[in-house]
Amino acid sequence: MSEVIHADHHDDADHHGSGDHGPEKGLARWLFTTNHKDIGTLYLWFSFLMLLIGGVMALIVRTELFQPGLQFVNPEFFNQMTTNHGLIMVFGAIMPAFVGLANWLVPMQVGAPDMALPRMNNLSFWILPFAFGIMISTLFMEGGGPNFGWTFYAPLSTTYAPDSVTFFIFAVHMMGASSIMGSINIIATILNMRAPGMTLMKMPMFVWTWLITAYLLLAVMPVLAGVVTMMLFDIHFNTSFFDAAGGGDPVMFQHIFWFFGHPEVYIMILPAFGVVSHILPAFSRKPLFGYDSMVYAVASIAFLSFIVWAHHMFTVGMPLAGQLFFMYATMLIAIPTGVKVFNWTATMWKGSMTFETPMLFAIAFVVLFTIGGFSGLMLAIAPVDYQYHDTYFVVAHFHYVLVPGALFSIIAAVYFWFPKWTGKMYNETMGKLHFWLSFIGVNITFFPQHFSGLAGMPRRIPDYALQFADFNMLSSVGAFIFGFSQLVFLYVIIHGIRNGKPAEGRSWEGARGLEWTLPSPAPYHSFTKPPQVRDEEVHG
C-alpha cells in the first residue's frame, strides 16, 4: 500500500506540464509506469520470455519428431505443444515485440515526448502477462490445454475441445483488448504528436508501417473476438454457429477466422518491413530507395490482405469462382511485395556497405523472407495447393516468413537501436556469432521441410513414415542450434547493458532520423519540446 500512496503523493507533488521527472524506484517503476520507454522495455522482455517458452515447446515437438515412431511424448501432449507453440509465438512473442519496438521508437521518431495516451499504454501491456498466465495455466488443467492447433478450427475447438478452451477464449479476448488499445495509442501518437514539419510523406518508414499495422489490428482483432465469442456460445449456450446439425457450418468458422488470420500475418510482417527499411540505408550509407513507392506498397499490401483470406481454405470446399478469385487476389500481393524487395536491393546497390550485426540480420531478412514469399506464391496456386495444403511445405513457408522474416527483423532492430536505448554498445563479435548460429540454425531447420512437405509429410502429426526420417532429423538438429543460439542473444544483451562501451548519440555513422539527434541513452521523456525536422534527418 505504501507504494500506492507514494505514487499518488508523487502525482500531487509535481504538476509539470512537461514532466521532467525521472523514473520511480524499484518494482513500482515497472508496475505503474506511464513512460513509453519503460513500457517498451516491458514489452520486449515479456516477448523474449514468451519466445523462450514457445521455443521450449517447439523443441519438445522437434524432439518427438527427431525419429519416426512415438518416443518422448504422447500424441495428446504433442498436440498441446504444437498448439501452444503457435499461439504463444504469434500472440506472445512476435506481436508484443513489435508493440515494444513501437513504444520505444515511434515517439522518438516523430519527435514526441511520449505516447499519446500513456496510462492506457500501461494497461495495454499489463493485460498481457495476465492473459498469457491464463493461457499457460490451461496446460495444467484437467483435460489438458488447447490441442486444436493455433487456428483452433471448430468443431475441434468446440464440440471436441477440452474444458480449458473456455479459459483460452477469455485469454484471447484479453489479448485482443490489449492490441486494440495499443493500436489506438499508436495511431493517436502518429497522427497527433508529430513534430511540426513532419508531414505524412516525411515520416520514417517504421512509423508508416506501424500506422498501417495499427489499422489492420483495429479492423481484425474485433473479428477474432467475435469468432471466439461464437465458439463460447456454441460450447456453453447451445448455439449452432459451427454445427451443421443446427443449420450452422464449421466452414463458416474458417472464413471468419481467416478474415482475421490473413491480415494477422501481415500485422506480423509490416513493422518488420519498416525496421529493415531503416537498417539497410544506415549500413549502405544511402537513403532508402523509392520511399514513396515503399509507402504505397505497404498500403496496397494491407488493403489486399483483406481480400485473400480463403487461400487458406482451397481444399475445404468453395465454389470454383471463389477459388479463382482468391488465387488471383493472393498472387497480386506478390507485386507490392516485389516492389519492396526491389527497393531494398536497390538501396544497397553501390552503397558503401558495412556488415555489422543489425545489417547481417537485415540482409538475411531480405533473402530468406523472399524465399518465404516464393513458397507463398506456390501455395497460392489453387490446384497445386491441393497437394501442399496441410503438409510440411506450409510449415516451411510460414516459418520462413516468420522466423528469418519477422523475428530476424526484431532481433535486427534490437541490435540497431540497442545503443540508443541503453547508451552502450553491444559486443560485435558475439553479435556476429549470434547471427551466424541463428542463420545456419534456421535454414537447417526449415529448408528440409520444403522437401518433406512436397513429398507429402502431413503437419501436426507426432509420427511419420520412414522415408521422411533424414529430413526430420536434420530439422531437429537445426532447431536445437537455433534455439540455443538465442541464449547467445540473451548474453550479448546483458553483457552489453552491464559492460558495453559508451555509445554516441548517432551510434551508427549512416543512421538518420530524429531519434539519432538525441543523446544515447535517450532522455526519459524523449522530446520535451517539439524538435525541428531537418531535411537530412528525413527518410532514415
Place this chain on the structure above:
Amino acid sequence: MANAETDSSVYYVPHNGWYPVVLAAGVMLMLTGFASWLNATSNGEPGSWTQTVIGFGITAVVLYFWFAKVIAENQQGLANEQLKKSYVWGIGWFIFSEVMFFAAFFGALFYARVIAVSWLGGEGAKGLTGEYLWPEFEAVWPVMSNPNNALFPPPEQSMAAPALTGWLGYLPFYNTVILLTSSWTVHVAHSAIKEGNRKKLNTWLGLTVLLGIIFLILQAEEYIVAYNDMGLTLGSGIYGSTFFILTGFHGFHVTLGTVMLLVMWLRGLKGHFTANDCFGFEAASWYWHFVDVVWVGLFIFVYVL
C-alpha cells in the same frame, strides 16, 4: 511551471499510477471466475459467482477512480488541446473496432443465410453432403426446421416481419423509433451545452437515458416472449443463434451506452461541461449514435428482410 493549456509548445505527460495494473488484474479475476463458473455449470456442477463478482467489483471501482482522475485533471487545466485531440482519435477508432466486432456477427448471419443453409438444402456442388445426411432439410430463412431437430429443437415461431402480428410484431419498429428519437434527443442535449443552457441539457439528456431504458425493457419483454411463448431460444438452431447473438450484443452495447449517458447526466447535474470542453459527453453521444446505427442494420437484416 509551464501551463499546459495555454502553452502548446509544451507537452503534458500524466504521471505514474496504479490504476492500469490493478484493472488488468481485476479483469483477469472476473474472466477466469466466469470461465470456471461456465465450465462448472456446463458439467452439471454447482458453480460459484464469488470470484467473478470480486473481479467485476475491482474493475468497476478502478474505472471509477480512473475516470474521476482524468476529469479532475482536466478541470485543473492540465489537459491541453493536443491531449484532447488524442482522446477524439481514441474514441473514434475504438468505435471503429466495435463496428468490426458487429461485422463478425453480421458476416455470420449473411454466410449462414446465403451459403450455409443453401448448401445444407442441397444447392450447388457441395450440396450433396446435405442431401445424404439430412434429405428432409429445406433451405428457407428463417430456418424453422433444423437438420437435426432432436439436437436443436426448432422454434415454433420466428421474429421475422411477416411471422408476427399484434403489438409484438411492431416491437422492433417501436424500438427503432425509440432509438432514432434518442439519437435526436442526445443531439439536442449537445446543442444545449453549446448554448450554455443547463436546464435544457439536463432535460434532454435525461430523456435520452429514459429512452435507452425503455428500449431495454422492451427488448427484455421480447426475449421473454421468445423463450416462453415462441420456443425461440439460443438452442433453436442457426436462426436463434444469429438472432440472439446480434440483438443480444446490441442490447449489451445499449446498456453500456445508457450507463455512459447516465454518468454524463449526473456530471451535467454537477455542473460539468462547457461549450468548448465537453469531450466526455461527446464521446458518450458518439457511442450512442453508433449503437443506433447498428440497430438500424439489425432492424433491416434481422427483422425486416
